[in-house]
Amino acid sequence: xxxxxxxxxxxxxxxxxxxxxxxxxxxxxxxxxxxxxxxxxxxxxxxxxxxxxxxxxxxxxxxxxxxxxxxxxxxxxxxxxxxxxxxxxxxxxxxxxxxxxxxxxxxxxxxxxxxxxxxxxxxxxxxxxxxxxxxxxxxxxxxxxxxxxxxxxxxxxxxxxxxxxxxxxxxxxxxxxxxxxxxxxxxxxxxxxxxxxxxxxxxxxxxxxxxxxxxxxxxxxxxxxxxxxxxxxxxxxxxxxxxxxxxxxxxxxxxxxxxxxxxxxxxxxxxxxxxxxxxxxxxxxxxxxxxxxxxxxxxxxxxxxxxxxxxxxxxxxxxxxxxxxxxxxxxxxxxxxxxxxxxxxxxxxxxxxxxxxxxxxxxxxxxxxxxxxxxxxxxxxxxxxxxxxxxxxxxxxxxxxxxxxxxxxxxxxxxxxxxxxxxxxxxxxxxxxxxxxxxxxxxxxxxxxxxxxxxxxxx
Numbered sequence: 020x021x022x023x024x025x026x027x028x029x030x031x032x033x034x035x036x037x038x039x040x041x042x043x044x045x046x047x048x049x050x051x052x053x054x055x056x057x058x059x060x061x062x063x064x065x066x067x068x069x070x071x072x073x074x075x076x077x078x079x080x081x082x083x084x085x086x087x088x089x090x091x092x093x094x095x096x097x098x099x100x101x102x103x104x105x106x107x108x109x110x111x112x113x114x115x116x117x118x119x120x121x122x123x124x125x126x127x128x129x130x131x132x133x134x135x136x137x138x139x140x141x142x143x144x145x146x147x148x149x150x151x152x153x154x155x156x157x158x159x160x161x162x163x164x165x166x167x168x169x170x171x172x173x174x175x176x177x178x179x180x181x182x183x184x185x186x187x188x189x190x191x192x193x194x195x196x197x198x199x200x201x202x203x204x205x206x207x208x209x210x211x212x213x214x215x216x217x218x219x220x221x222x223x224x225x226x227x228x229x230x231x232x233x234x235x236x237x238x239x240x241x242x243x244x245x246x247x248x249x250x251x252x253x254x255x256x257x258x259x260x261x262x263x264x265x266x267x268x269x270x271x272x273x274x275x276x277x278x279x280x281x282x283x284x285x286x287x288x289x290x291x292x293x294x295x296x297x298x299x300x301x302x303x304x305x306x307x308x309x310x311x312x313x314x315x316x317x318x319x320x321x322x323x324x325x326x327x328x329x330x331x332x333x334x335x336x337x338x339x340x341x342x343x344x345x346x347x348x349x350x351x352x353x354x355x356x357x358x359x360x361x362x363x364x365x366x367x368x369x370x371x372x373x374x375x376x377x378x379x380x381x382x383x384x385x386x387x388x389x390x391x392x393x394x395x396x397x398x399x400x401x402x403x404x405x406x407x408x409x410x411x412x413x414x415x416x417x418x419x420x421x422x423x424x425x426x427x428x429x430x431x432x433x434x435x436x437x438x439x440x441x442x443x444x445x446x447x448x449x450x451x452x453x454x455x456x457x458x459x460x461x462x463x464x465x466x467x468x469x470x471x472x473x474x475x476x477x478x
Contacts, residue, residue: 054101112154136224168193175210176244190214303334337403360418366400402456
């Protein structure tokens with residue numbers, strides 16, 4: 020209990036700061052109270068995942084074995100105040116998890132809390148139920164400018180991101196930004212974020228950033244970004260970030276939303292870059308990058324996506340990561356492509372394509388029901404430099420997924436979502452999971468996920 024109290028003291032400093040204000044008049048406090056919101060969600064998650072064992076020394080060689088098998092109930096509350104004197108407010112959010120069933124040999128399962136309180140203390144021995152804050156922030160605004168500090172998630176234009184379970188990860192830091200509106204000419208959004216600690220949503224304790232050797236401390240991360248909205252469907256984004264004296268990160272995105280044949284159409288080009296500043300080349304041998312192209316189109320009840328990516332990440336790590344710290348989950352980076360196809364499709368040299376279709380069956384089966392499927396295919400992935408594996412091998416991987424979803428349209432459970440997601444993944448190699456020079460690639464899998472998200476509002 021003492022550790023819990025000490026760990027939350029810093030996060031609650033913003034609340035204490037507000038209490039130092041002189042007693043405000045009723046008029047000044049009115050917005051703080053009247054604009055406050057308390058919302059929440061109840062989540063249910065059940066997963067069964069089997070993975071092929073290709074470890075030659077294993078008794079289960081060439082057979083599928085249970086990797087994850089669990090169900091978890093999660094509840095979250097999110098309080099957002101209004102602004103005192105139209106200037107200062109607070110946001111506080113917490114969530115609790117309860118493991119209903121746990122039969123997984125792999126840990127952590129990244130939905131409930133890990134038994135280890137932080138990344139550097141996790142020994143992979145299991146999960147536990149628990150309660151924790153994921154946001155506790157002071158927020159300020161004045162004209163075109165805003166600030167958030169404490170336990171926060173990135174909200175601006177930087178290239179920092181978070182891992183997600185049902186809830187996001189949390190940084191200890193501050194973010195400032197500004198929005199300049201030029202009327203018909205467009206709007207410019209700028210932000211800068213700094214953080215010195217982070218915790219993924221399955222950990223209860225903040226931890227420091229470290230280099231790939233797991234020992235060398237990185238004192239902080241920071242990132243600067245901007246977005247220009249031309250107000251004609253076109254947007255342009257640029258961002259830069261660094262882990263000091265270690266890795267520089269770059270991001271660019273051009274996007275367009277328009278209509279094609281009177282139907283909604285969207286397209287984007289995305290670029291993610293990384294430069295190893297140490298000269299040791301213990302992550303990348305040269306400037307590394309990942310590029311992506313996305314297309315989206317909707318015709319009546321049918322929604323289509325076609326996306327592709329290309330990776331260049333030669334070096335000892337052997338794959339590209341958008342985070343400013345290469346070890347997972349020491350921090351996270353922003354990436355605007357999410358395929359939910361198990362693999363990241365990010366090995367050095369890998370090309371990948373993704374196609375999906377969702378069909379709205381509201382007027383055929385039941386209001387709010389939709390079904391769909393997707394196919395992801397990656398090829399030509401190269402192994403990491405070094406090791407006793409062949410540099411001539413090339414990775415080919417594919418995933419086929421199916422989805423059934425229902426969003427309740429009316430009544431007391433309105434907006435509650437139920438979703439079933441199934442994936443069959445195959446990497447077409449004889450390498451054991453994480454082996455053969457592919458440190459971010461596992462063996463063939465069969466994965467079933469069922470989830471429920473039930474939102475509610477108290478005031």
